[in-house]
Amino acid sequence: AQKVTQAQTEISVVEKEDVTLDCVYETRDTTYYLFWYKQPPSGELVFLIRRNSFDEQNEISGRYSWNFQKSTSSFNFTITASQVVDSAVYFCALSEITNAGKSTFGDGTTLTVKP
Amino acid sequence: NAGVTQTPKFRVLKTGQSMTLLCAQDMNHEYMYWYRQDPGMGLRLIHYSVGEGTTAKGEVPDGYNVSRLKKQNFLLGLESAAPSQTSVYFCASRETGRSNQPQHFGDGTRLSIL
Numbered sequence: 219a220q221k222v223t224q225a226q227t228e229i230s231v232v233e234k235e236d237v238t239l240d241c242v243y244e245t246r247d248t249t250y251y252l253f254w255y256k257q258p259p260s261g262e263l264v265f266l267i268r269r270n271s272f273d274e275q276n277e278i279s280g281r282y283s284w285n286f287q288k289s290t291s292s293f294n295f296t297i298t299a300s301q302v303v304d305s306a307v308y309f310c311a312l313s314e315i316t317n318a319g320k321s322t323f324g325d326g327t328t329l330t331v332k333p
Numbered sequence: 334n335a336g337v338t339q340t341p342k343f344r345v346l347k348t349g350q351s352m353t354l355l356c357a358q359d360m361n362h363e364y365m366y367w368y369r370q371d372p373g374m375g376l377r378l379i380h381y382s383v384g385e386g387t388t389a390k391g392e393v394p395d396g397y398n399v400s401r402l403k404k405q406n407f408l409l410g411l412e413s414a415a416p417s418q419t420s421v422y423f424c425a426s427r428e429t430g431r432s433n434q435p436q437h438f439g440d441g442t443r444l445s446i447l
Contacts, residue, residue, distance in 0.1 A: 320391070325373060
């Protein structure tokens with residue numbers, strides 16, 4: 219069975235600080251995909267990034283960066299120079315090839331960025 | 334640019350009442366999903382559909398029924414609502430079942446059962 223753990227329930231930072239959200243996963247499959255979604259206070263879930271299990275290159279997109287380490291089963295998300303608009307709940311999710319496209323979500327990390 | 338639309342956005346029911354939540358997508362996606370989100374928890378899959386006319390149980394299917402009579406619509410029914418079903422319900426769609434595709438979510442339906 220697959221499992222996604224986001225150990226940080228809530229994080230609070232002051233604007234312009236860097237913050238890292240942790241995600242650890244468990245799966246028996248060798249091929250799988252990892253996702254990060256953002257849920258702002260308005261409630262909708264927005265897709266941020268996808269990574270497949272064969273691609274361990276870190277990715278940077280503006281102030282966002284992702285660190286995928288297969289050896290430690292982690293897919294961490296860093297926001298550099300955080301802004302108030304980054305305040306949201308962030309979900310990490312895992313999809314296995316063999317699981318009909320179903321995803322397992324972590325419990326989410328609530329990030330609050332204070333001005 | 335509608336994407337995934339959920340109706341209604343809010344609803345209050347009394348215990349024992351029934352209701353249907355509607356999810357409509359205009360992206361011609363094959364797969365559709367219903368999740369519930371409870372405080373401090375991630376999304377838990379209730380039911381899903383891999384195509385028109387098909388449905389399957391997810392992680393927490395008890396107390397819910399679903400139907401996918403048309404490809405663009407996925408209905409979630411509560412036959413006899415219980416307070417434990419108070420939650421925020423999200424519908425999502427995916428182009429196919431390929432695991433590398435992200436899901437597209439609706440804005441959610443906030444349901445309270447008194």
